[in-house]
């Protein structure tokens with residue numbers, strides 16, 4: 582549904598986005614990540630047709646955003662960062678106005694509003710003026726506005742920014758649910774959000790694509806990867822380490838801590854290690870080595886993010902007014 586090919590944008594002689602290509606299909610929620618100044622907003626603004634491309638092509642549902650902007654814009658709903666809404670309007674009035682701009686009238690308009698209100702749980706605040714809403718409700722009103730015309734594509738810029746944990750949870754549920762039947766791009770800084778809602782993730786750094794894969798593939802790139810941590814009591818450290826190192830799946834055994842007759846080891850398997858903790862436990866049981874803790878620790882997304890991205894942008898928008 583979204584096809585970005587070699588997308589490039591220069592500001593002066595500086596490439597803010599340099600030859601980025603990716604696609605998003607129906608049923609996918611694509612997490613769009615990158616450090617400050619990496620080029621996320623610039624890319625989002627090009628996808629939504631607010632900023633012309635210096636090079637490359639963006640097509641939404643087959644419509645080129647530069648050649649057929651009206652057709653392409655009909656196919657997506659956009660929730661910008663700090664989404665604006667008319668503050669002095671009531672929620673009902675704002676949604677009615679937004680639906681009319683989308684060209685909806687009569688029964689189609691009332692049905693579209695009812696559907697968006699239901700999905701975003703806005704029933705209670707329909708007659709409240711927008712400037713009196715909590716941030717969470719304000720966000721939901723803007724989200725409802727973005728889905729009024731039931732577009733097959735959603736573009737969401739930091740959709741949970743500033744929401745409290747309950748509101749975040751609700752918004753993520755909504756995105757996950759919609760992701761089953763739509764193509765969604767979510768730009769976010771929050772790595773736990775990627776695990777919670779995204780089926781795929783791309784990372785850009787200094788305008789270039791540095792990762793495109795599933796959240797699991799991203800985690801597998803963590804410098805530590807999955808590992809088993811075990812704390813043993815009153816054991817001879819060298820014997821335990823030697824026995825563990827002989828296990829066929831073991832790549833590395835590290836001593837994390839050794840004090841007061843307690844020894845904590847990190848055991849790194851080679852490749853994926855679904856039953857690896859069980860293999861380690863069997864060995865400890867066989868040797869009758871007592872332990873008080875044994876658990877698997879997954880690779881951490883933030884570790885991979887730090888490894889893949891190196892931007893030290895000041896966030897200054899050079900040349901900007």
Ligand SMILES: Nc1ncnc2c1ncn2[C@@H]1O[C@H](COP(=O)(O)OP(=O)(O)OP(=O)(O)O)[C@@H](O)[C@H]1O
Pocket residue numbers: 592597615616617618619620621622623624894896897898899900901902
């Ligand atoms: N209008 C502009 N004029 C000049 N440079 C710009 C303009 N807009 C963005 N830039 C530059 O392009 C680069 C990418 O900026 P962009 O806002 O796309 O990053 P971002 O990944 O969205 O960052 P953040 O997470 O901080 O919002 C930055 O170096 C920025 O200074």
